[in-house]
Amino acid sequence: MIEHPPVIAGGASACGGKDGVRRSNEVTPGHFYDVEDAVSRSAQVAEHLATQGCCFISHAVPTTSCQRLADYVDDALAAAQKDVALSEAGDARYARHRSYFRRLAYATRRDRIEFTLPMVEEVTEALEGMVASLGQVLEHVVTRNGRLVDLSCMISDPDCEYQPLHSDTSLERVKFTVFVALQDVTTEMGPTYLCPATHNYEHHSALDVMQKMELSHAEMLGRLGAVPALCSCGDAFIMNSQLLHCGGGQASTDAGGKRRRLLYVTWHLPGITPGEHSLRDELVGRFRLGDFDGGRKLPPDFDEQYSDLFIAANKLDDPDAMLQFAQLLRERGDLGAVAWMRRACRKGHPLACMHLAEIFCFGELGVITDWEKAEELRVYAMALHERMKCLAQGSVSPDEPEPPLCLRCH
Numbered sequence: 001m002i003e004h005p006p007v008i009a010g011g012a013s014a015c016g017g018k019d020g021v022r023r024s025n026e027v028t029p030g031h032f033y034d035v036e037d038a039v040s041r042s043a044q045v046a047e048h049l050a051t052q053g054c055c056f057i058s059h060a061v062p063t064t065s066c067q068r069l070a071d072y073v074d075d076a077l078a079a080a081q082k083d084v085a086l087s088e089a090g091d092a093r094y095a096r097h098r099s100y101f102r103r104l105a106y107a108t109r110r111d112r113i114e115f116t117l118p119m120v121e122e123v124t125e126a127l128e129g130m131v132a133s134l135g136q137v138l139e140h141v142v143t144r145n146g147r148l149v150d151l152s153c154m155i156s157d158p159d160c161e162y163q164p165l166h167s168d169t170s171l172e173r174v175k176f177t178v179f180v181a182l183q184d185v186t187t188e189m190g191p192t193y194l195c196p197a198t199h200n201y202e203h204h205s206a207l208d209v210m211q212k213m214e215l216s217h218a219e220m221l222g223r224l225g226a227v228p229a230l231c232s233c234g235d236a237f238i239m240n241s242q243l244l245h246c247g248g249g250q251a252s253t254d255a256g257g258k259r260r261r262l263l264y265v266t267w268h269l270p271g272i273t274p275g276e277h278s279l280r281d282e283l284v285g286r287f288r289l290g291d292f293d294g295g296r297k298l299p300p301d302f303d304e305q306y307s308d309l310f311i312a313a314n315k316l317d318d319p320d321a322m323l324q325f326a327q328l329l330r331e332r333g334d335l336g337a338v339a340w341m342r343r344a345c346r347k348g349h350p351l352a353c354m355h356l357a358e359i360f361c362f363g364e365l366g367v368i369t370d371w372e373k374a375e376e377l378r379v380y381a382m383a384l385h386e387r388m389k390c391l392a393q394g395s396v397s398p399d400e401p402e403p404p405l406c407l408r409c410h
């Protein structure tokens with residue numbers, strides 16, 4: 001383990017790219033592990049992950065595997081883009097697009113591309129390399145039964161804009177993502193900025209306040225102690241999904257911007273199904289951490305109903321499918337039910353609101369009983385229902401806005 005790593009700049013020294021952030025000399029003490037640490041002292045690395053919400057591991061995946069995968073990604077991405085462009089405009093093209101790419105979170109920006117990966121040889125080679133190095137650390141946090149929920153490549157190109165600071169999940173649930181650099185990542189290539197030890201209520205609230213104050217992105221990065229994940233090819237970092245972080249902005253080509261490819265692999269504990277996945281449909285629900293570690297074979301547990309409903313819900317355009325998946329999760333005591341009910345609720349599904357109200361009422365799935373929240377949801381559900389009735393009777397025009405979504409549910 002090396003303290004103050006050579007390739008990770010210190011906290012508040014976030015700089016470069018389109019972030020326009022100043023460089024400062026302030027350095028946050030950080031830990032940087034190498035692959036031997038991750039194998040021989042996995043409990044200590046996992047402990048660091050628990051307290052800091054992230055950890056960096058150098059040489060986690062052999063460079064040759066990363067280069068092979070980077071070449072594969074470039075070719076497959078070009079082929080996918082061509083395939084989408086050649087398909088019939090409209091719904092067919094959108095469906096084709098969704099079969100390769102995840103919907104962009106910040107669609108209005110010049111954003112990164114999230115390209116889902118098939119389980120081809122180049123991918124399994126990198127995945128097995130990653131699990132050989134980091135599997136024991138991951139086992140501490142998600143067990144060998146930890147489910148694969150993202151297998152994608154995050155791609156950003158010159159002039160890509162920075163992302164706003166965010167966490168990938170709220171504090172009520174968690175998953176763990178491993179990012180592997182498929183080439184070196186410099187400041188100009190818009191590295192990921194991680195804010196260690198911000199996976200808690202205090203820092204999430206602080207970010208809310210800063211956003212309301214409309215502080216600049218640079219100021220927020222500085223205040224939250226952001227660390228740019230500068231990497232050599234094959235370096236990796238593991239991140240708790242509750243941690244505050246963001247993708248950096250890229251400089252233009254003549255200022256050092258270059259394609260950045262990050263392999264992006266997420267695992268979650270069974271019973272905490274995330275509110276989204278970034279997987280090709282044919283991979284959903286099929287893989288666990290223990291399938292890649294070369295250890296004792298896990299008994300098969302593929303669940304077709306779960307996978308089919310997860311795929312349908314993840315298309316994100318059908319509130320009924322979202323509610324159906326949420327109900328299945330609820331029946332099985334899976335906390336993920338809350339995220340999917342909330343999604344259906346945001347899409348204006350009255351029944352989803354009623355179910356969610358019930359969960360808050362009874363304090364189900366480990367959710368703390370909250371009568372106030374339950375009541376807001378019930379009232380909102382009634383308002384949605386009333387609107388649907390009026391629409392059916394023609395006494396309200398479809399152009400009239402929906403009732404405002406209650407803030408708590410939001």
Ligand SMILES: O=C(O)CCC(=O)C(=O)O
Binds near residue numbers: 105156245248
């Ligand atoms: O581009 C990156 O480095 C991180 C992207 C990210 O955090 C996200 O899309 O949620």
Ligand SMILES: [Fe+2]
Binds near residue numbers: 245
């Ligand atoms: Fe993120």
